[in-house]
Amino acid sequence: MKKILLCLVLGIAVSFIGFVSTMTGQIQVQPKKPTLQRAPGPELRIADPRLGFGEKNNTTGSAYFLHAFAPIGRLYKAGFHSANDVDYYKFKASSKGFGSWFRINVQSIEPQNFQLYVELLDPLGRVLENDYVSSGNFWIALKSGVETKIKITPGDAWSGDHVYYDIGLTFGLIPDALEVDDTPAQASDLRVNETKTAYLCGVLDRTGEMIGIDDWFTYKHSQCKNECITVTKSAYLVICRYPADPDDCDGCSNTGTRVCVADGCEGDGWGPSAGSRYVLVRPSWSDDLPYGQGTVPSYYTSPYTITLSDHGFASFDEDCTNP
Numbered sequence: 001m002k003k004i005l006l007c008l009v010l011g012i013a014v015s016f017i018g019f020v021s022t023m024t025g026q027i028q029v030q031p032k033k034p035t036l037q038r039a040p041g042p043e044l045r046i047a048d049p050r051l052g053f054g055e056k057n058n059t060t061g062s063a064y065f066l067h068a069f070a071p072i073g074r075l076y077k078a079g080f081h082s083a084n085d086v087d088y089y090k091f092k093a094s095s096k097g098f099g100s101w102f103r104i105n106v107q108s109i110e111p112q113n114f115q116l117y118v119e120l121l122d123p124l125g126r127v128l129e130n131d132y133v134s135s136g137n138f139w140i141a142l143k144s145g146v147e148t149k150i151k152i153t154p155g156d157a158w159s160g161d162h163v164y165y166d167i168g169l170t171f172g173l174i175p176d177a178l179e180v181d182d183t184p185a186q187a188s189d190l191r192v193n194e195t196k197t198a199y200l201c202g203v204l205d206r207t208g209e210m211i212g213i214d215d216w217f218t219y220k221h222s223q224c225k226n227e228c229i230t231v232t233k234s235a236y237l238v239i240c241r242y243p244a245d246p247d248d249c250d251g252c253s254n255t256g257t258r259v260c261v262a263d264g265c266e267g268d269g270w271g272p273s274a275g276s277r278y279v280l281v282r283p284s285w286s287d288d289l290p291y292g293q294g295t296v297p298s299y300y301t302s303p304y305t306i307t308l309s310d311h312g313f314a315s316f317d318e319d320c321t322n323p
Contacts, residue, residue, distance in 0.1 A: 050079040050164050054087060060125060063088035063149050066169045068102070073170030077109075080154050080163040089167065090149045093142035097175040098212065099203035101141040101300045104150055105168040108134045114163055115155035120291060122208035123148045128291050141174065141203040141290040141300055143211065148204070172301060174199050179212050184243060184278050187216035190308045192227075198306065200233055200283055200299045202290045210290055217279040219308050226311035228260035229279050233304035238280040249280045252320030260311065261320055281306065 053076065054064030066089050068074050078087060093100035108114040113134045120129040120138045123146055129138055132155045142148060154163060176199040178188045188196060202213035221227065229237060237259040240251025252261045261277070283299070 048079065048162070048164075050077045051081045051162060053078045054089065057088050058086040060088055060149060063090040065089075066091045066167070068169040068171045070172050071170070073103070073168055075166055075168045077164070077166055078152075079165065081161075083154050083157055085154065087152045088149055089152070090147055091169060091171075092147040093144050093203075094171075094173060095145050097144060097173045098179040098199070099141055099143045099146075099174045099176075100171050101174060101296050102139060103168075103170045103296050104138045104140075105166075105170075106133060106136055106138075106152060107166045107168075108163070109166055110162070110164040111158065111160075114158065114165070116165055117153045117155035119151040121149045121151060122204060122291075123206050124208045125149070126208060129293055131293065136293065137295065138293055139291060139296045141201060143203045143205045146204065146206050172296075174201065174203065174300060176212070176303070178215065181216050182211060182214050184216050184218070187218040187278060190217045190219040190279070190306070192219075192308055192310045195305050195307045197303045198281075199303050200235055200281065201297070202288065204290055213283065213288060215281040215306075217281070217306065217308075219277055219279070221274055221277045222310070223274040224313055226260060226262045226313075227277070228258060228309045228311055230258050230307045230309065231281060231304050232257065233299065234284055235304070236280075236282045236284045238282075240278055240280070242276060242278060249278065251278075255284045259320075279306075 056062055057064040064087075066074070066076065068091065080087070091102060093102075104120070106116055106118050108116055115132045115134055117132050118130065118136060118138065119127050120140060122128050123142070128140070138150065140148060150167075152165070152167070178196065178198045180186055181188050181198075188198075190196065196217070198215050199212075200215065202210040205211050217229075219227075227239070229239060231237065234255070234257055236253070236255050238249040238251050238253040239259055239261045240249040243249045252259055281304075
């Protein structure tokens with residue numbers, strides 16, 4: 001009997017141990033992950049993009065190309081990172097029309113009254129205009145397809161680590177369909193009571209020479225007639241026979257908006273003969289350069305018109321009259 005009881009006890013013990021082993025195998029203990037404490041790192045500093053704008057544009061060969069959109073223009077934000085920094089910018093006249101005019105505005109931003117030294121260059125790199133400005137406007141007119149540059153350097157010393165400035169570029173077309181009419185050989189034809197449109201302005205070509213400042217026209221003079229030329233902008237006006245020298249049109253002249261010639265039919269002066277006559281229209285002001293400071297002159301932004309009119313039979317002997 002004791003043997004039977006001992007066997008039962010041993011069996012129950014073995015079964016219990018197996019059960020516990022089975023349950024232990026099914027339990028998966030997940031170890032607790034330690035919490036990581038990150039040390040605060042250094043703050044990331046991003047350089048102001050104005051300091052890197054256009055770089056590296058410190059030589060004429062690496063000048064940054066500025067684009068503009070007519071008529072509102074475009075504004076660029078730039079800066080200097082040292083007192084020795086140099087910024088070159090370039091821009092190019094449209095291939096459309098006779099040429100383009102450009103207005104360049106330079107404005108110091110920080111410090112606000114910081115003096116910038118600005119040099120406006122011609123297509124060959126020669127200085128046309130230069131000035132110290134904290135806010136200034138420069139302008140230039142270029143023949144179609146011609147490129148030029150502007151150079152900006154710090155004009156003042158500063159104690160900080162940067163200087164910020166804005167540069168704005170605006171342009172407009174000069175759509176003069178009569179150019180190039182700079183000489184009598186290239187004169188545009190006029191007919192009685194016909195009106196033509198042109199621009200009374202010059203532009204710089206690729207060599208930095210001014211072209212387009214003179215406008216020449218030609219018409220057929222009728223025998224014993226008085227004829228007048230009228231323009232809508234005041235200018236220096238001359239009517240003459242074919243000039244031997246394009247700069248010397250010896251004839252009837254006037255400064256204003258009108259010039260007339262009378263063929264007296266008396267054999268003197270102009271004489272009664274019919275034939276070609278030439279008209280020179282030239283700016284009447286002394287400062288007729290195609291660049292400068294300030295605003296773009298109105299004769300670059302708006303054209304003038306010229307009209308030939310017949311005033312009937314010439315009943316007097318005077319060569320020139322301006323009725």
